[in-house]
Amino acid sequence: MVRLDKINKYYRVGAHSLHVLRDVDLEIEPGEMVSIMGASGSGKSTLLNVLGILDGYERGEYWLDGTLMRDLNERKAAHYRNKFLGFVFQSFNLLPFKTAAENVALPLYYQKVPRRKRNRIAMQYLERVGLLDWAEHLPSEMSGGQKQRVAIARALIGKPRLILADEPTGALDSETSHQIMDLLTEIHQTGITMIVVTHEHDVAARTQRVIHLKDGRVEADP
Amino acid sequence: MVDLDRWLEIWSTLKANRLRTVLTALGVWWGIFMLVVMVAFGSSLRAGVSRNFAGLATNSVFVWGQRTSMPYGGLQPGRHVEYDTADIAALRRIEGIQYLAPRNQLGGFRGGFNVTYGTKTGNFGVMADYPEVQYVQTPLVLAGRFLDDGDLDERRKVAIIGKGVYEQLYAPGAEAIGTYIKISGVYFQVIGVTGSLRTGGEGDRDLNMITIPFTTFQQAFHAGDRVGWFAIVAKPEYGAAKIEAEVRRVLAERHKIAPDDDQAIGSFNAEKEFGKIQTVFWAIDIVLWIVGVMTLLAGMIGVSNIMLISVKERTKEIGLRKALGATPWSIVAMIVSETVALTTVAGYLGVVGGVAAVEGLGWLIAHMPDSPLGPPQIGLSTAWQATGLLVVAGLIAGLMPAAHAASIQPVEALRAE
Known part of the structure; x- marks a missing residue:
């Protein structure tokens, strides 16, 4: 599903160049659920951005589902993100002026799915995350756990091959975190590959494999 | 789209x-509102000024006699130039003249004359005319008729009186057609009552004027074959300026006036005057559009800024x-569409508001006596131009953001975060 081959990435900070990813090699099989752990500054967010085609890299190769993701123009990148990937963020990133259903349907808007159909599909996914009754509510009327469920429904609606979750429980209490991890595990069991970035050990413990990142290097990948 | x-x-x-939407819209709304109101104001000004010339043929020429300023052909300067019926015949031979109306006025230019009907008396100007004069300055016949060739041929003692004359000599509602008025001791039958297309001083003069046949005037008031001045309409293909020059040349030759003596013959060329006024209107229009577009531009920059x-x-x-x-x-x-949608809707409301303001202004002007302004008008084409302008403005304003x-x-x- 994912293959990273000696990925190197630098950030320019003034005249200096910061080497954030150093020869990262990584292989993730289809259907795997993997967590990436590391201290802040270890490069785990950068790695997730590279995996999410939100950011480029200087050297190496990134193969996603057999396609080389390299030097993509913005249109291509948008296309691959829309087709292959689903994102779940720590701060949910729901549009505040849209209802839960509209937020869920948004990726389909960019796939040019007609409105009616889009909304119908959104309802199915809301049902799946147990929020059918909340379809017409605005994010501001929902709890953190509910918002994250909406975000997960939104990540799923495009039928992605890979879900990238960036600290999905970072803004939630432990009970809600638990429920969200249940949901993610359940989704993983339907066959979707999942990468979770986290610094919480109990979250990492629920994944099949933990990749530790330190100073831009993969430290332990048993 | x-x-x-x-x-x-x-x-x-x-x-x-x-809030952002409303604030953004307000700038554009104001811009287009001002544009509409100013263009309408321009049309109002134009209508007001044009009214003073209403009914006057744009290619008309007036020629009158003055005094010579140069000796010529053994004659001293300072002679009065006076025309007569022989000049009429000479001028009729000029190719480019469409209508020739020799005119006389009893008591001279702007002079009054005593007119009596029954026990009432008034002082009015009396104009001796040919029917052709109606092609120079269109009369507004309210009752009866204007002069015709028969009146001239038979030297009928008939008169057309202005509305002001009627109001002063007749009881309100009294029938004037067929009655007789006495002009300087001679009786004339009233055959028509006229108003005026013009307003202001010119209009007042028209209303207090009595028109009689030119030939009758010569006979009844012993004017001999004297002609006061000529009102002429040039054929469209010749142009007034050319005819003015030709008439001056013919008259100068007949009256032994030095060819370069510009003082001897007075003339007025309406075409030239119209041209000048047209240029002024043009300039006003351009200024109004520039100011309007600038206001709109300010609105656009506002939109661009807020979108950014x-x-x-x-x-x-x-x-x-x-x-x-x-x-x-x-x-x-997405961003450009938002901007275009915003500017177009706001602009449309501005057009509506502007038109409403113009209607209100029109009502005020209509209820103002003797207003120098005419009814303001905003054409459909202006509305379309403004709409097109808005869409383009929205596009440009949206591009940078x-x-x-x-x-x-x-x-x-x-x-x-």
């Missing part, structure tokens, strides 16, 4: 940012949309 989905998307964003701020505010939203698969082009289209929005990187956007 007719994608309903996209408009729903735009509507939801605009609705979500009400809005794009900054929505960095996160735009970044997220990109992460969910929005292409740069779809972001550009849109380009900025498209350049937002999803990483940066999502990082901003």
Whole structure:
């Protein structure tokens, strides 16, 4: 599903160049659920951005589902993100002026799915995350756990091959975190590959494999 | 662009940012409102000034006699130049004259004369005319008829009186046609009552004027074959300026006036005057449009500015949309469409508001006695031009913010916590 081959990435900070990813090699099989752990500054967010085609890299190769993701123009990148990937963020990133259903349907808007159909599909996914009754509510009327469920429904609606979750429980209490991890595990069991970035050990413990990142290097990948 | 989905998307964003939407719209609204009101004001000014010339043929020429200023052919300077019926025959031979109306006025130019009807007396100007004069200055016949060739041929003692004359000599509502008035001791039968297309001083003069046949005048008032001045309408293909020069040349030759003695013959060429006024109107129109467009431009810059701020505010939203698969082009289209929608709707409301204001202004002007302004008008074409201008304005105003929005990187956007 994912293959990273000696990925190197630098950030320019003034005249200096910061080497954030150093020869990262990584292989993730289809259907795997993997967590990436590391201290802040270890490069785990950068790695997730590279995996999410939100950011480029200087050297190496990134193969996603057999396609080389390299030097993509913005249109291509948008296309691959829309087709292959689903994102779940720590701060949910729901549009505040849209209802839960509209937020869920948004990726389909960019796939040019007609409105009616889009909304119908959104309802199915809301049902799946147990929020059918909340379809017409605005994010501001929902709890953190509910918002994250909406975000997960939104990540799923495009039928992605890979879900990238960036600290999905970072803004939630432990009970809600638990429920969200249940949901993610359940989704993983339907066959979707999942990468979770986290610094919480109990979250990492629920994944099949933990990749530790330190100073831009993969430290332990048993 | 007719994608309903996209408009729903735009509507939801605009609705979500009400204050910003209203403030942005206000700038454009004001711009187009001012443009409409000013263009209408221009038309009002034009209508007002044109009214003073209403009914006057644009290619008309007036020629009268003055005094010679140069010796010529053994004659001393300072002679009065006076025309007679032989000049009429000479001028009729000029190719480019369409209508020739020799005129005389009893008591001289702007002079009055005593007129009596029954026990009432008034002092009015009396004009001796040919029927052709109606092609120079269109009379507004309120009752009866204007002069015809028969009146001239038979030297009928008939008169057409202005409305002011009627009001002064007749009881309100009394029938004037067929009655007899006494002009300087001679009885004339009233055959018509006229108003005036003109307003102001010129209009007043028309209303207090009595018109009688030229030939009758010569006989009844012992004017001999004297002609006061000529009113002429040039054939369209000749042009008034050419005819003016030709008439002056013929008359100068007949009256032994030095060819370069400009003082001896007085003349007025309406075409030239119209041209001057037209130029002034042109200039006014251009100034009004420039000011209007500038106001609109200020509104546009406002829109652009606010959209730019809005794009900054929505960095996160735009970044997220990109992460969910929005292409740069779809972001550009979104921002530009929002701007165009906003400017067009606001502008349309501005047109509506402007037209309402113009109607109100028109009502005020209509109820103002002796207003120097005419009824203001805003044409459909102006409305269309303004609408086109708005769409283009919206496009241009949206471009910079849109380009900025498209350049937002999803990483940066999502990082901003």
